[in-house]
Amino acid sequence: MVIFCYWFGLGIIFDESFHNRILSILLPVSFFVGFGMFVAFLPYSLVTSIIYSLFFGIISYGLFLVENVFLVAIGFKTVPLYRAAYTVGLIVLLLATFFLFDCLFSFRLNLWWNTLAVFIIGLISFSFLHWSVTIELSDGGKGKSMQNYVVVPSLVLAQLALALGFWPVGIFKGSVYLVSAIYLMSGLLQADIRDRLFRRVWLMYTWIAVAILLAMVIITRWR
Numbered sequence: 001m002v003i004f005c006y007w008f009g010l011g012i013i014f015d016e017s018f019h020n021r022i023l024s025i026l027l028p029v030s031f032f033v034g035f036g037m038f039v040a041f042l043p044y045s046l047v048t049s050i051i052y053s054l055f056f057g058i059i060s061y062g063l064f065l066v067e068n069v070f071l072v073a074i075g076f077k078t079v080p081l082y083r084a085a086y087t088v089g090l091i092v093l094l095l096a097t098f099f100l101f102d103c104l105f106s107f108r109l110n111l112w113w114n115t116l117a118v119f120i121i122g123l124i125s126f127s128f129l130h131w132s133v134t135i136e137l138s139d140g141g142k143g144k145s146m147q148n149y150v151v152v153p154s155l156v157l158a159q160l161a162l163a164l165g166f167w168p169v170g171i172f173k174g175s176v177y178l179v180s181a182i183y184l185m186s187g188l189l190q191a192d193i194r195d196r197l198f199r200r201v202w203l204m205y206t207w208i209a210v211a212i213l214l215a216m217v218i219i220t221r222w223r
Contacts, residue, residue, distance in 0.1 A: 002032045006063075007025065020131075023128060024071065027063060027066075027092060027093055028067070030128075031059060031092060034097070034099030037099065037100075038099040059092060059095075069082055069084075070089075070132055073085075082136055090129070101118070102172065104117050111162065115165070118160075119158035122153065122155075122158060126186070127146070136194075137193070153185045156185065157178065167220070168221060173216075187205055
């Protein structure tokens, strides 16, 4: 139903490009599934249900605007609102992945099932990020292989999830660490795709990674 509503609302239900139709609904579906499961763990009342509904409605409307800008950018490349749409899309993606990771770890599955699930979530997330960045390029990102920009970071994310399985972290902190990893890798990948991976960009994300690692070590309770 979510897929149909977004395709119908964006006017691409009969679009010839199956590739764009699939990639355009990855973020809305991720947010819908993640938020739907996450809300089940929160306190429920009439007031909170209204708040949850308003929050979901506002984000869903924002996603319609984001996807619309992306689809327009495919044809015209230079769209004034593209950068703002990309930023909003990235924020919602990080929020959706946090919901998904938090719910996943709450199920307390086997370590290997968690790793596999994180890899699949990574594939979905980095596929959307790759698509949202390459649509601005003049050649549509034909020289930017999805294997390098989607599969490899997803494997790294899965390995981090595997390592966290042996790390004494809680559900919330483990989810935050994985979301932080997505933020770091997405920043480096989008800079590389746009051929703007300069030294200062490397240094900035390196310092952020060091700060996150130190925070993980300091706030972890080893006993």
